Amino acid sequence: MRRALLLLTLLWTTLAAAAADPAYLAELVARSRELKLAERPEWRKLGHYEPDLIGPGVHGLLDSPGFYQSPAGKRDPRAELEATLAAFFSEAPEAKEKEHPQCAFIARRAWLDEVLGFDRRRLPQRDCPRFQEWHAALNAQRLTLVFASAYINNPSSMYGHTLLRIDARDQDERTRLLAYAVNSAATTEERNGLTFAIQGLIGGYPGTFSVLPYYIKVREYSDLENRDLWEYELDLAPEEVERVVRHLWELLPAYYWYYFFDENCAYYLLGLLQVARPDLELTRPFRWWALPVDTVRILTRQPGLVARSVYRPANATLIAARLETMSKEERAIAKGLSQGRARPREAVQGLRPAAAAAVLETAHDYLNYRRATGNSDVPDPARLARELLVERSTVDAPSQAPLVKPAARPDEGHGTSRVGLGAGRRDGQNFQELRFRATYHDVMDTDAAYVKGAQIQFFDTAFRHYNDGATRLERFVPVDILSLAPRDDFFQPRS
Helix, strand or coil, X not given: CHHHHHHHHHHHHHHHHCCCCHHHHHHHHHHHHHCCHHHCHHHHHHCCEEECCCCCCEEECCCCCXXXXXXXCCCCHHHHXXXXXXXXXXXXXXXXXXXXXXXXXXXXXXXXXXXHCCCCCCCCCCCCHHHHHXXXXXXXXXXXXXXXXXXXXXXXXXXXXXXXXXXXXXXXXHHHHHCEEEEEEECCCCCCHHHHHHHHHCCCEEEEEEEEEHHHHHHHHXXXXXXXXXXXXXXXXXXXXXXXXXXXXXXXXXXXXECCCCCCHHHHHHHHHCCCCCCCCCCCCCCCCCCHHHHHHHHHCCCCCEEEEEEECCHHHXXXXXXXXXXXXXXXXXXXXXXXXXXXXXXCCCCCHHHHHHHHHHHHHHHHHHHHCCCCCCCCHHXXXXXXXXXXHCCCCCCCCCCCCCCCCHHHCCCCCEEEEEEEEECCEEEEEEXXXXXXXCCCCCCCCCCCCEEEEEEEEEEEEECCCCEEEEEEEEEEEEECCCCCCCCCCCC
């Protein structure tokens, strides 16, 4: 038995040493050309190839040097495929600073193995412990696209933002905040919104993918920036989810040059998602610009792709809904309690149980809202929050949390581009007018699915043609941003 085991070990070592088999590599390359694998949508999506704006060629969108194995791989899908096959034969050991190509490009390996049927004796399959550990931690069962609504007080966030949530097998609705989220964004320490927007317009930042706990993003968007969240659960088969997860691993070390209008976070998330199915063409419609709300809209238009949607209102939205049901006196009591100006039991003593419960809950929520936004003026907010909760527990009334129903989902709002035709008369001359707005929303548009009072328009342009043959540029506004934020006794945002 020992001799047999020794012989088997020697045989396996010999086969592994002979893995760099030029004859077998030539066979695989020949078969890939025969099957035209480089022209298939699966390979084009794994390489993020898009058609050139002019001419019949294609170009890869990733800009980091290590993503494409061939020097010509960014513009030649076949050269990239053959270079990838050759890299799989590498005998370089797995290193901490650099993974073996079979592990670094785990999605490519899985697909090429599926269509070419790798001979394990001539091309041994590498173990990928780092990928396996990461893959097990995600434990992915389904994917959910999350849309964060516009942030009215930051021009660079007025379009909204998308991210991808990875829902694990052992999670349910009560533990959903513990899921992981995939975020794609410009990598920068810039805090000035206007500077960020200008740099983003010219590709001044590298864009990267990251994976982080979902509750961190919920706290950032819902608690700190008070942005409502929409969750679109995707109806993908297990093998489709697996393709996306594998390709995400390939993208984590890579980067792209971030452009605010087209090659942005929402666009690249679509590029990741369309790996799930060869027939999905999610990025193709966005040749000039890709707004987050439009990328959500393209997902919902795919037959059978979105299983359901869930609305998660921000803290400020919930507090505002609570205040609408309260009297002026109750609002004053709630605000006083949140600022520690009265003792909870004495303040609600004369109120009926339901009203007392609503006042205490609103005071607690408003106290936490001010803490999250850095505006708390209470010496010990944690102690006060506990006092409010303790008093609330003594009130015999069910939860007074309101059921917030939005007017429309983000994908149900009006389109973001607008074309108008008109006619008129000026100084005795008749004219015809063509007007075009590239994006996005103005205060005269319907507010359904948009933030009320928020206006952001790019390239609002009008041409007029007069009957005497003259044509002139009547109007051109590169950018127009307006924020009209209502103020009351609880919220005082800047306009």
